[in-house]
Amino acid sequence: MADQESAQAHTLDLVLDSCLESVDSAEEATLREAKYLAFDDDEMHNIGIAVRECMVNAVVHGNRYNARKKVHVKITRAADRITVVIADEGDGFDPDAVPDPLASENLLRFSGRGVMLMRAFMDEFQVSPREPKGTEVRMVKYKPKQ
């Protein structure tokens, strides 16, 4: 799979400030690349939401708007998929520690739905520690079969 991805891959690396404007920048850059893969409007919207949620986590919860910390975004467009890797420089994040937003006692919570939306809207979703510090999220969306 990795060989297939690298064979025709086009990669964009961004280093963004820890601010909300960066959320828009990452979403726009991802959608520019995703356009080449013939996703339909709903899939484009969903990819945009997933990137947006991930960026918000990185900026707000990871880097906590710290101007000295950056968000690292890598967008790779291959023939059959788009891969977005978003890494912050925060203190780390355990997605399994997020309370289940679908549990009845959590339905009326203000927050805590971002990870669920990323999982729902992308085909692959992985979280891992970033060296030397921070969290890296890797999301993949496959091109729809013709």
Added chain:
Amino acid sequence: MSVKLTTRQVGDVTVVDAAGRITLGEGASTFRDSIRDLVAGGHKKLLLNLAEISYIDSSGIGELVSGFTTVANQGGTVKLLNLTKRVQDLLQITKLYTVFEVFDDEAKAVRSFA
């Protein structure tokens, strides 16, 4: 475009016509402040018309939920009208369809507050 909210009164129901984006930042805070202002002004039967909402993220969903609980805590009710397919999908994924009453007919929605 951030969110734009306009209100109109239909009997004792306040219809809030929302347009644009409810996302973290200006959109979400505008939405939150508007709902709080309405509640503070004694409007306790709110019908949110989301027909022109083009985009909503988890922060926007959080604001919908927050508006629901704020109004409910004051003895009022928030109901939703004219959801786009994308907002419908989000409410289904988040199970909030089980929380909100949703309508696609304004007159019927207004009557439901009686």
